Amino acid sequence: MPDFQADDNKLTLKVVFYGPALSGKTTNLMQLHSLLNPERKGELMVLETRDDRTLFFDMLPIGLRGNSGLDLRLKLYTVPGQVQHDSTRKAVLSRADGVVFVADSQPSQQDNNATAFGNLEENLEKVGLDIDTLPMVVQFNKRDIPGVVDEQELQHRWASTPWAPLVMASALQGRGVIESFRTLLDRLYTVINEEFTLEQQHGISRHIFIDGLSASHEAEHAKL
Amino acid sequence: MRSFEDDPTLQELLSADQLQRLNRALSGLCKEPVTLSEHKAGDSVPVEFNLERVGWLSGGGSRDEQLAAAELVSFLMMFVAKYRLAANLHHDTTEASYAELQRQNEALKASETRFRELSGKLQQTVDEQVDVIRQTQQELFESARLRSVGQLAAGVAHEINNPIGFISSNLRVARDYVEDLKEIAPDTPANRDLLQDFQELLTESIDGTSRIASIVADLKTFSSIDQADYSLCNVNDLLQSAVHLVQTEYSHSLQIIERLNELPQVSGHPSRLSQTFFNLLDNAAQALRDEAADDASGRILVQSQVQGDTVRIVIQDNGCGIPEASRARIFDAFFTTRPVGSGTGLGLTVARDTVRAHNGNVTIDSHPRTGTRVTLTLPVKGS
Numbered sequence: 001m002p003d004f005q006a007d008d009n010k011l012t013l014k015v016v017f018y019g020p021a022l023s024g025k026t027t028n029l030m031q032l033h034s035l036l037n038p039e040r041k042g043e044l045m046v047l048e049t050r051d052d053r054t055l056f057f058d059m060l061p062i063g064l065r066g067n068s069g070l071d072l073r074l075k076l077y078t079v080p081g082q083v084q085h086d087s088t089r090k091a092v093l094s095r096a097d098g099v100v101f102v103a104d105s106q107p108s109q110q111d112n113n114a115t116a117f118g119n120l121e122e123n124l125e126k127v128g129l130d131i132d133t134l135p136m137v138v139q140f141n142k143r144d145i146p147g148v149v150d151e152q153e154l155q156h157r158w159a160s161t162p163w164a165p166l167v168m169a170s171a172l173q174g175r176g177v178i179e180s181f182r183t184l185l186d187r188l189y190t191v192i193n194e195e196f197t198l199e200q201q202h203g204i205s206r207h208i209f210i211d212g213l214s215a216s217h218e219a220e221h222a223k224l
Numbered sequence: 225m226r227s228f229e230d231d232p233t234l235q236e237l238l239s240a241d242q243l244q245r246l247n248r249a250l251s252g253l254c255k256e257p258v259t260l261s262e263h264k265a266g267d268s269v270p271v272e273f274n275l276e277r278v279g280w281l282s283g284g285g286s287r288d289e290q291l292a293a294a295e296l297v298s299f300l301m302m303f304v305a306k307y308r309l310a311a312n313l314h315h316d317t318t319e320a321s322y323a324e325l326q327r328q329n330e331a332l333k334a335s336e337t338r339f340r341e342l343s344g345k346l347q348q349t350v351d352e353q354v355d356v357i358r359q360t361q362q363e364l365f366e367s368a369r370l371r372s373v374g375q376l377a378a379g380v381a382h383e384i385n386n387p388i389g390f391i392s393s394n395l396r397v398a399r400d401y402v403e404d405l406k407e408i409a410p411d412t413p414a415n416r417d418l419l420q421d422f423q424e425l426l427t428e429s430i431d432g433t434s435r436i437a438s439i440v441a442d443l444k445t446f447s448s449i450d451q452a453d454y455s456l457c458n459v460n461d462l463l464q465s466a467v468h469l470v471q472t473e474y475s476h477s478l479q480i481i482e483r484l485n486e487l488p489q490v491s492g493h494p495s496r497l498s499q500t501f502f503n504l505l506d507n508a509a510q511a512l513r514d515e516a517a518d519d520a521s522g523r524i525l526v527q528s529q530v531q532g533d534t535v536r537i538v539i540q541d542n543g544c545g546i547p548e549a550s551r552a553r554i555f556d557a558f559f560t561t562r563p564v565g566s567g568t569g570l571g572l573t574v575a576r577d578t579v580r581a582h583n584g585n586v587t588i589d590s591h592p593r594t595g596t597r598v599t600l601t602l603p604v605k606g607s
């Protein structure tokens with residue numbers, strides 16, 4: 001649920017990186033933090049990790065200003081993937097406006113992917129969100145590891161879902177991370193624009209929304 | 225309600241004391257004192273943290289000092305905010321878990337209530353079953369007792385039957401001899417008195433033996449309860465012959481009213497049914513004799529009729545009735561309200577056991593000084 005505060009002309013959106021433990025959610029966020037160069041970017045808050053594992057969540061705020069003065073914020077969260085942190089996952093997931101599901105491409109992790117996806121469906125329902133209308137991207141991470149499940153097979157498997165095509169990524173190497181994020185922004189814009197008429201009222205077109213929030217250092221370098 | 229992810233204000237991040245201390249520490253680093261506050265003042269610069277302006281910093285020796293101090297504050301804020309975020313999230317999830325726990329607790333309580341109701345019902349069923357078992361056990365015990373009493377009675381009856389037979393016939397012969405002696409002996413007043421007395425003694429003894437014989441007969445019936453010899457009986461015929469027998473016994477002095485309706489035949493044990501009817505009529509006659517100073521008002525009503533698929537037999541008298549204190553025991557074998565010697569007390573027990581053996585029922589309705597009504601029902605179809 002977008003949080004619009006009319007007094008401050010401030011719209012806060014929430015995107016949650018969901019997935020099984022150790023699939024690379026935190027790595028995704030860290031890469032976004034270092035790769036992205038949006039109009040506004042806050043600190044990456046990596047909360048209390050133990051043995052490299054997220055205990056609470058990670059959070060990265062980024063932002064954009066519309067020509068109406070709209071203060072558009074996007075807060076990117078990760079959830080802890082371990083089974084026992086379900087209540088934290090639920091709390092973070094509540095009022096989410098979009099989800100990036102980070103799956104692990106290794107064959108041994110397919111069951112965990114399925115379990116985590118089931119858990120996502122369940123928790124979305126519990127927090128009153130509809131998985132069929134919620135903007136969502138499914139990313140298969142760790143493509144750099146040899147012997148991962150074949151992309152064609154994965155794409156085929158997911159072809160009939162609303163989340164096709166899947167985005168292949170190697171968060172560790174920074175590949176596919178921005179692509180996943182941009183895909184999500186694209187889907188998110190459709191829903192948010194419908195409700196807040198971003199383009200008409202605030203001069204934020206789809207193009208400005210996506211590029212403004214996902215501008216990357218690399219892209220700028222490329223431009224030069 | 226604020227959620228854990230709402231951007232925190234300066235007040236939420238730092239207490240007043242902490243803010244003062246921070247101001248002191250920052251001022252110590254700068255040429256001029258600096259002040260961090262939530263409100264903009266004169267030359268202040270904004271302090272931002274995570275895209276959010278958390279406060280304004282004023283004072284300082286120069287713009288650079290202000291900016292440096294502001295940067296230091298936002299760096300510190302990151303750690304404070306991190307802790308806040310984690311703590312708030314923890315608080316939120318704990319509350320959610322608690323709410324969930326309470327919901328589960330409510331559900332548990334509801335199911336516990338259901339369980340308790342169920343267990344109450346179960347207890348009631350168990351109690352009922354225990355009652356049934358207890359009653360069955362009592363009946364079993366009673367019937368076992370009756371059976372053993374019956375066996376004893378059968379043995380005693382068998383043993384007594386022979387001697388009582390010859391005692392009785394000897395006594396009759398002896399009475400004849402006394403007649404003979406009257407002829408032979410000299411007719412003196414002393415002899416006459418003696419022989420008269422002798423004869424009366426023998427007559428009393430003969431009465432006694434016939435009473436014993438009748439007890440023995442009762443005992444034989446009583447002990448033959450488990451014998452099976454069933455045939456189709458005409459209950460009215462059996463009732464009529466029992467009436468005749470009892471009239472004979474009472475020298476036709478009884479006023480017995482018969483209201484016998486047409487009945488289907490009943491599968492049963494004719495001699496035992498006869499014995500039962502006889503016993504009940506005999507009881508009724510005794511009750512009249514006990515009550516009646518004036519014999520003429522004593523009446524016995526014998527009634528039979530079909531009722532559904534049963535035959536209903538009523539034997540009713542307007543005699544002395546059974547005192548309430550005795551009513552609970554009226555079916556006890558050998559229990560009798562009459563003076564010892566006037567009856568065996570087996571009548572009602574035999575009646576009940578016989579009727580039960582026929583899958584029927586006996587009820588007794590009695591009021592002292594008003595009379596007694598015994599109602600028997602026998603199923604037409606037998607068992």
Ligand SMILES: Nc1nc2c(ncn2[C@@H]2O[C@H](COP(=O)(O)OP(=O)(O)O)[C@@H](O)[C@H]2O)c(=O)[nH]1
Pocket residue numbers: 019020021022023024025026027028052053054078081141142143144145169170171172173
């Ligand atoms: N080889 C490889 N390792 C990765 C990739 N992404 C994450 N990892 C590693 O997987 C582990 C878990 O990553 P992390 O981001 O903490 O997972 P999270 O539990 O989903 O937050 C770390 O050791 C990462 O370095 C990837 O694309 N390729």
Ligand SMILES: [Mg+2]
Pocket residue numbers: 025026027053054078079080
């Ligand atoms: Mg993590």
